[in-house]
Amino acid sequence: MKPASGPGVEAPGTYIDERRLPYPFCPGCGHGRILDALNAALVRTRRDPRRVVIVTDIGCVGLSDQYFLTNGLHGLHGRSVTYATGIKLADPDLTVIVLMGDGGCGIGANHLVHAARRNVGIAVLVFNNFNFGMTGGQQSPLTPPGSVTSSTPAGNPEFPMDVCATVAVNGAAFAARTSAFDPALSDLIYEAITTDGFALVDIWELCTAYFVPNNRFSRQALEQALKQTGLPAGAVARRTRTEYTRALRDQAPSPGGAPIRAIEPRYKSALAGPRSIILAGAAGQKVRSAASVLGRAAVMSGLYATQRDDYPVTVMTGHSISEVIVSPQPIGYTGIPAPDVLVVLAREGVPRARRLACGMGPEGRLYVERSLVPQFSAGTKARVHVLSTERLGKRSTGLAAVALIAEQERLVPVEALEEAARDGHRGVEEEMVRAIAARKLLVQ
Numbered sequence: 356m357k358p359a360s361g362p363g364v365e366a367p368g369t370y371i372d373e374r375r376l377p378y379p380f381c382p383g384c385g386h387g388r389i390l391d392a393l394n395a396a397l398v399r400t401r402r403d404p405r406r407v408v409i410v411t412d413i414g415c416v417g418l419s420d421q422y423f424l425t426n427g428l429h430g431l432h433g434r435s436v437t438y439a440t441g442i443k444l445a446d447p448d449l450t451v452i453v454l455m456g457d458g459g460c461g462i463g464a465n466h467l468v469h470a471a472r473r474n475v476g477i478a479v480l481v482f483n484n485f486n487f488g489m490t491g492g493q494q495s496p497l498t499p500p501g502s503v504t505s506s507t508p509a510g511n512p513e514f515p516m517d518v519c520a521t522v523a524v525n526g527a528a529f530a531a532r533t534s535a536f537d538p539a540l541s542d543l544i545y546e547a548i549t550t551d552g553f554a555l556v557d558i559w560e561l562c563t564a565y566f567v568p569n570n571r572f573s574r575q576a577l578e579q580a581l582k583q584t585g586l587p588a589g590a591v592a593r594r595t596r597t598e599y600t601r602a603l604r605d606q607a608p609s610p611g612g613a614p615i616r617a618i619e620p621r622y623k624s625a626l627a628g629p630r631s632i633i634l635a636g637a638a639g640q641k642v643r644s645a646a647s648v649l650g651r652a653a654v655m656s657g658l659y660a661t662q663r664d665d666y667p668v669t670v671m672t673g674h675s676i677s678e679v680i681v682s683p684q685p686i687g688y689t690g691i692p693a694p695d696v697l698v699v700l701a702r703e704g705v706p707r708a709r710r711l712a713c714g715m716g717p718e719g720r721l722y723v724e725r726s727l728v729p730q731f732s733a734g735t736k737a738r739v740h741v742l743s744t745e746r747l748g749k750r751s752t753g754l755a756a757v758a759l760i761a762e763q764e765r766l767v768p769v770e771a772l773e774e775a776a777r778d779g780h781r782g783v784e785e786e787m788v789r790a791i792a793a794r795k796l797l798v799q
């Protein structure tokens with residue numbers, strides 16, 4: 356973990372974005388108490404807020420990340436642990452905290468088990484108010500037996516999942532149970548977020564909109580229930596195990612076992628700002644390979660690069676679309692609502708490309724295969740360049756087009772493309788270099 360006390364970084368006195376307060380929860384809801392305790396724990400860590408990621412699950416708890424001055428991610432119901440695992444795998448030095456409700460805890464129980472088993476270094480705080488609050492107070496897998504909810508009006512007939520025991524038996528480094536009223540709550544949260552491994556705190560709290568009125572529940576009832584259920588409170592598991600994401604890097608630096616090699620910048624790009632490029636073609640045109648050559652060449656030229664691909668599940672049929680951003684500055688968002696450059700190589704790519712072309716302005720560049728031009732004659736303000744692909748083999752089209760736009764749009768030097776093709780494509784290097792050389796055929 357990176358301390359906040361590095362050059363240019365002050366340890367903040369609060370991690371809450373106070374301009375956004377008050378919290379939006381119902382009066383008396385326990386969520387605010389837990390967020391305050393999380394804030395107090397974060398202040399103790401003194402961690403750079405830019406190195407902290409709060410991942411929220413769906414439900415009222417999902418409103419929480421926007422109140423923190425950290426990074427935030429809000430995704431699908433029950434999947435927050437999977438996002439957190441991915442973030443931690445990408446950068447094991449980040450502090451990654453998941454905020455989820457008891458409903459999401461049930462929906463994503465499978466993910467909890469496997470994150471605990473692997474000992475992924477994330478901290479999961481379960482905002483456990485015994486029902487799905489946001490959707491009207493339905494029973495969750497953590498609802499105590501006998502409780503009245505909107506889906507169990509005669510009382511919950513089920514036995515609840517013991518989430519602490521579940522993760523503990525599967526290898527969690529830390530598991531604890533407490534209530535939102537516990538004065539030591541922030542200490543337990545602090546221990547969870549500083550544990551070098553998987554940590555979970557099951558925090559019992561009040562949903563004043565549904566569970567409280569349906570069950571004549573109260574703070575006293577909650578504290579009594581915590582004592583009477585027989586479920587252990589406080590720290591339930593503490594163990595030292597190797598943290599997964601770091602161990603994975605140490606053990607297998609790359610899937611083939613070969614050490615990861617940094618791409619050294621050897622070329623120069625004239626780009627002053629980001630450029631977004633979308634290649635819309637067909638399976639077999641090597642669209643994705645061409646995009647990856649462009650990205651690699653960009654990194655070789657001192658740029659940042661991202662790539663996203665879209666293709667159907669079928670093989671060698673249907674569309675193949677790649678989105679690439681190259682930029683001299685770090686790229687914060689990888690989506691491309693309207694590209695700077697759109698290249699349309701085959702009819703399979705036309706439906707998506709036509710929608711994109713409509714959103715392009717006069718500064719946009721639209722490179723279109725000759726036979727497809729009539730489909731773009733209206734509805735775009737972008738400047739149109741015609742490409743002739745008939746003198747190229749299908750497998751060469753994508754890379755030849757990338758080489759052409761790299762040259763014409765001054766993205767990266769052609770030499771960088773050639774080296775990128777040789778570097779990352781064993782067995783087809785010479786075919787790819789020939790495709791780059793054939794770029795001029797596209798405009799003859």
Ligand code: SF4
Nearest residue numbers: 381384415488562563
């Ligand atoms: S519905 Fe329940 S969980 Fe949601 S904000 Fe209101 S009290 Fe809190």
